[in-house]
Amino acid sequence: MSNETRSYPRRETTDAGEIEFRLMSQADEAAVLDFAQKLPTHDLLFLPRNISQPKVLSAWIKEIERGAIKSLLAVKDGKVVGCGTLVRDPLSWSPHVGEIRMVISQDVRGQGVGRALSQETFALALGAGLEKLSVQMTVDQQAAIALFESLGFKAEALLRDHVRDVDGKKHDIVVLGHNVAQVQAQMEAYGLPGAVQH
Numbered sequence: 277m278s279n280e281t282r283s284y285p286r287r288e289t290t291d292a293g294e295i296e297f298r299l300m301s302q303a304d305e306a307a308v309l310d311f312a313q314k315l316p317t318h319d320l321l322f323l324p325r326n327i328s329q330p331k332v333l334s335a336w337i338k339e340i341e342r343g344a345i346k347s348l349l350a351v352k353d354g355k356v357v358g359c360g361t362l363v364r365d366p367l368s369w370s371p372h373v374g375e376i377r378m379v380i381s382q383d384v385r386g387q388g389v390g391r392a393l394s395q396e397t398f399a400l401a402l403g404a405g406l407e408k409l410s411v412q413m414t415v416d417q418q419a420a421i422a423l424f425e426s427l428g429f430k431a432e433a434l435l436r437d438h439v440r441d442v443d444g445k446k447h448d449i450v451v452l453g454h455n456v457a458q459v460q461a462q463m464e465a466y467g468l469p470g471a472v473q474h
């Protein structure tokens with residue numbers, strides 16, 4: 277498996293125009309808060325904490341500085357339009373597993389930014405040597421489910437009434453998984469080494 281580090285910033289052209297992908301740092305705190313506060317709160321229910329709250333965002337930045345989390349920002353004309361995060365815990369019993377969390381601002385959705393960011397985040401996970409990836413979202417997030425299924429993720433669990441929104445309504449969460457190592461081994465068996473590398 278490739279352990280090479282991908283270099284950022286990188287630029288890619290999408291239907292939303294040119295997008296810059298770069299690693300998030302403390303300097304981005306205000307811009308990311310602004311981005312998060314403009315998102316519909318329903319779109320944040322897949323996250324363990326509400327990132328539109330400044331306290332939560334500062335804690336997130338601290339995790340980035342500690343090296344526990346890596347977040348990639350999608351930036352258009354100097355404005356944050358998306359964020360993809362890779363969360364892992366090397367001291368847990370799942371050091372080989374990473375969780376991907378991703379959200380794109382509403383005004384650029386459906387224009388390929390999410391797909392490009394998911395590929396970048398996936399590449400980050402492969403570069404980190406992870407063997408399995410997971411994502412979770414509320415069951416009504418059809419775009420997110422379609423996007424991750426197209427990358428090879430499969431439904432593994434349904435958590436009923438698992439999150440409660442600001443109006444007190446409960447929603448189910450679906451967990452999708454991708455066994456990267458297994459897929460890679462299959463590809464190699466078919467004589468296609470490197471097929472899941474980026």
Ligand SMILES: CC(C)(COP(=O)(O)OP(=O)(O)OC[C@H]1O[C@@H](n2cnc3c(N)ncnc32)[C@H](O)[C@@H]1OP(=O)(O)O)[C@@H](O)C(=O)NCCC(=O)NCCS
Binds near residue numbers: 319320376414
């Ligand atoms: C999921 C999300 C990140 C996708 O971002 P996006 O920039 O709109 O995605 P893209 O335009 O690159 O589309 C990627 C794929 O998603 C699917 N998709 C996008 N919009 C869709 C829609 N309205 N309905 C169904 N599928 C859709 C398609 O499979 C599409 O692939 P295609 O372009 O090859 O057809 C975005 O909808 C979002 O932020 N959702 C809320 C947050 C969330 O639930 N995140 C999931 C947790 S990981």
